[in-house]
Amino acid sequence: MFLLKLIPSKILSSQARKPTGFIGRYLMTKIFNEGNADLNSFVKECLHLRSDDKVFEIGFGTGKLIKEIAAITTEGQVEGIDFSTAMLEQASKTNIHSISTGKVFLHQGDCSALPAAEKYFDKLCSINTIYFFEEPGDYLKEMHRILKPNGIIAIGFRDNEQMSKLNLDMEVFRTYSKDDVVNLLINAGFLETKVLEKDSSPFVSYCAIGKKA
Secondary structure (H helix, E strand, C coil): CHHHHHCCHHHHHHHHHCCCHHHHHHHHHHHHHHHCHHHHHHHHHHHCCCCCCEEEEECCCCCHHHHHHHHHCCCCEEEEEECCHHHHHHHHHHCHHHHHCCCEEEEECCCCCCCCCCCCEEEEEEECCHHHCCCHHHHHHHHHHHEEEEEEEEEEECCHHHHCCCCCCCCCCCCCCHHHHHHHHHHCCEEEEEEEEECCCCCCEEEEEEEEC
């Protein structure tokens, strides 16, 4: 995309973290929908969704995955949180029907205190957000809190080797190896942790899975 070459790395990286203004509403929406498509699809596959699942997404971005999950969990519930006003507005438009019927609930905020009761959700997912967690250990413990026993977490990400090939500002991004992500899940209390992978474009997609005891 030609416009990407005109935007300094620090600005583009900051917009990837928290989209704002014109760039956030329009350019980042296009980047997220196209660039995350394969990873979103893989994470959705790894969740093994059931019709009655209650699912929470951390950093829902444009809300495209929320909409796809809601179409599968016809008897369940879907919620998400994002701290970007621009993304909340975009995701609300994408999911306007499901929001109006009480099927989908979207919140604005961060991961430090999720707006959910303890042991409420069956599944939780997050795609390409772990790089921006200020306190990853604390945030993952908060995610652990809202999952039911045997609940599943799925974290979609690009590893540090892949991220090193992109024009990113490392003052904004914190990158991880596959082992790093597994260890974060273990330290947060998750069991049966592993990283699944699938060939995709432009990189192999990775999904770290964990289960609550």
